Amino acid sequence: MAVDVGVDAVDALIITALKEEYEAARSAGLAGYAGHPGVATWEEREPDSLTPFLVGTYVLADGSRMTLALARPTRMGATATAPVVSTLVERLRPRCLAMCGVCAGNPADAALGDVVVAELAYAYDEGKRTQDGFEGDHRQIPAPDGWVRVAQDMETTDLPSFGEASSYEARIWLMERLYAGEDPRRHPARTRFLSQASWTEQIQSLQAEGLVIREGAALSLTTAGSAYIEQLVYDDLDGPRELPFAVIVGPMASGNVVVKDGLTWDRLKRWGVRSVAGLEMESAVIAQVAHRLGLSDWVVAKGVMDHADPRKDDRYKEFAARSSAEVLFKLLSKRLASPHRPGQTGATSRIRSVYVVGGVTGETTYPDFEKSQLAHICEQLGRAVAESGAELVVCSPFPDSADLHTVIGYVQSGVGRIVHLHSPRHPEVAEKQAKMLEMLGTGHNTEIRNWYYPGPEDEDSKAQAWLLCQIQALEEADAVIAIGGRVSKTASTVLHLAEARRKPIVPFAFLGGASRRAYQRRDWARLYPALDHRRLMDRDAVPHAMEIADHLVTARLRAPHSYRWPPRRVFISRARPDAQFAQALEAYLSSAGITAVFGERELRPDRMVNPTIEDAVLSADLFVVLWSRSYALSRFCYDEIELALRRHDVGELQLWIINLDGSDIVPPGARSLPQALARTPQALVALVRELLEHTEPAPTVPGRE
Template structure:
């Protein structure tokens, strides 16, 4: 959607360096970030960008930044600025915190189940009345954290007998009962517990009276020496991930009393206490980010024993946990080349087959198979999804699927087929032939099967019509005139679907090619390529041209537009910023919803005036856009003006998600997955659009 998949914020320089190192180190065979790139070093909000790579080639783009000091006041403007600038899918934070001694051990990592500012409220003579605004973390992240294992992370290490011995003595030194400690089972089994007690007693380090176990003077002296000599803290621990509420406040706490106060103020099970997680949750909530996650390592228990011995380990372990969570939730399959980032097509329906019309009918199947495998590779490399119907070997469908899957970069194949035993058998054979591990998702969409042999054609036609409805572009190769391909292409024309008809095999595709006055309708397109079998590799380039042409029909208002309304969701601000810069450079006035607001007017009439004053309305569609009530209001008003011919409306899809408003679904759309490709698309549209006859240029 934006420039990065995730923006990671840390509060302290030590936490920042730990996150950078954890990203570079990777884990469990995953390479991690090969190199961090410094961005905007002279600005108020510098940041790093790197691509985190997994062992299977999946990857995600990561930005890393920090304020100059800890706390909500310093963190909030940095987070808000970078979210607007980078448009991340996810906002994340790692670092250190205090942990509730009833639930977590030093070195454990707390992942926020919810976050809130615990010191929001009213202080009276009788005490404090909390007025908390708790923001729950997304369920998917909570579940992933609950299931996360730490044993494959670099900071994890099983406790040796000597380390278990020291741990037990430290608990006694702190006045704790080791048996009730959250980490007891990680250090001592039932058998080793008795062995350790006996060993410590034999060495004169502990003594016991009944159930009471305490250090001797020698034991106190030994553990004080161990703690004093431990300058760098632990390198490895049998640490765990604990998921629970995280409370933020504006002061550093070491009184040992705050955990009881938090219970009295309304949240009984707070696991972590720090200063910034509420900011992360609030910014994500306010700016419409659906994904946010905070992971912080426990460096102390917010009591008088507070020191920094576990700080370095806690910063490192929290960063490792965070990267593992991000990899599981955000990493995308590897894409080769740049076509997937520039194609303007979201989905392609391929139809066709042998025709019997060539001078070499016996070799048509071989040629069909060859060119359709090339076509499948072209569709996959363009980053588009593939829609087909037939799994039978004499169709264009099967061979296109083979090329799409074998490309290694195919995303999703949608199979639209009737329910029938023969079809199911062929689909099973096809899937076995394709094998596993190719990374392409195969989705089946089933429709009513034929009642008898005479209704087979009708059943297939229903599937083809449904596939046509879901496609942005139709690409056809051959296809017998007597079969359903001819009807499907006529329907596509009637519904103004862009069609790329390769005519070299004749058949229904040749007829579709000959029906169109290409020189008049698409004067800039070399349509003769559609007669050339070697042009199949360029099918998606041709498709891009046709999709773009649909966005620039003749218009009945002054051109070029003088005022353009850019309708976008907040997480897509980077796209809007790039487009605004492009339009401003061309002398066009840009309008963006909240920027038009005035203190003396209500929101809705202000936005309505801005839309009514625009010549062109550009929708930057995305999943975030679909979730925004304000964006929905904007597009509804624009659609009403568009329907009566008062406003040109362009829909640019930033992430390939489905268009929601019913009135907008049938309108042309183009895909632009990066700010750069968005600007290139709009520049092309502005340069080549022509006014309707009789409408003068300014």
């Protein structure tokens, strides 16, 4: 059965330059590898447009998956490729821009059939040609470190095109190297075909058959040997099906002409890049488009079909196209695939967790139907929270609460992640919880986490026990959504506490009660002029509750007028594993005329580390923390954020905390500060763009909101 894939955004856009490369990538996607199913069906999209493409969901053995688009221009080369790539990147907003296909490989490093993954890419023919020769003026773009590292560590033995060399294949390989005038002892693939023992055996066998002759250290084909290999190559119409091929990571040079002179490798050395591993026509375009359009991830993998010398032919072209596609899909799966649960949508919210509070009010026009109305609305709310990717925080398992029905909607959505249930220890509560869990069943993927607190000592202290649970739940949540709730109960107190602690609150007012009072207390037009707050009076707005919550959370981060605005220098504090996020943010800031500052770039050999970084923080107008689990483990990141917190505490520095993976904020001084979630580099750039371009001020004095 085909998987329905939307095209609002994809994980990777894969470009090929030739139709043969396109078909190889399409087939490799369908074939999968090593038990990974791959793409069930490629779906054709926009076939009548100038840039048609295929879309498919690539599935791995553990259920993880990634959404891929595949496209090609009608001609090879940079001129034909650039407009197709630029158009589709704008259209599909991929996390990663990728390319596979064929290239010429440097004979010093890569064997025929090997796959070259670009460590950097550049156009080698950019420069000036004078009477004295060519003067290069190259713009080299390095590939992201994370992709390079995965490529360097990649094994090919589990890919369909890999095959160990048989004794016969090793024999033919040795004879082909001699026929090409190469020294097989120094060939980059020698160990894949011949061990020390088999090397001696093969030579002795070929000598005995009169196919090679050995004169001291020289080994060459006899006339019979040359005739034998010429006939074999002539009859080999389709090229190899399997090879012991390897992944070679190195610079990739692009040019506007097809090369077969055998001289270009030496010229590339003289023109500035000594270790070029691959030569083709389009990789520089991929790197340049990714760089200019703010994509932090790009990768090029191309199979070696020749060595750009006079012996150039197409015998290895089909294999090279296929093996490069297999390597690319494996690279993408290691870097982009994410766990999947049936019906799961993307985690798009800027909020990690939402506390839902409320219940019946006794203030509606038809009080007999209020429970049913509450149940229906809160189930919608639960689905909305789940589909946004946020975790749900609740307290009460009782049917007259908003909590229970929100949990039902959250679980029944099929995409709910975690429900945090804060409750007092009491037999009646335990019974209701048990019935709730029984009703929810076990066929869902939502994790229910119980948080228990001291129970009431008597009937008169029940309200206090519940209030303790609600206060703790409030502490654990990033935002509050309120629906109804009796004014005489604890919901009213909880909402007052949330206001005092500057928690973003989405108070739906249509049921009345504590939620309506919270709505009426706030000067919405002044605090959030871009928000149509009248929607909070409309029950039809409940499915959009998380959009409203995101708006409020983002507003908390916006710069108060007391700071220099817009900022001119932004210090980006990040852990090394999160470099792709920082690179995307730096590219955007640069395009906006803002200087990005990184601590390690400010280091000098004649200064100590701490004062150098402190000076860099002092020079910044804005400090952006890219928080993650990796950040929490870095001592250097801690030093940076501590410096920033000191300046922030005395009103000298605007500080934003942007959470990349939903992990808990550790430094005590930072826990009470606003934070927003951005799970991808694209989401990070979108958030920062909105914060910088929007003039709406953040509320600063809780008592005056």
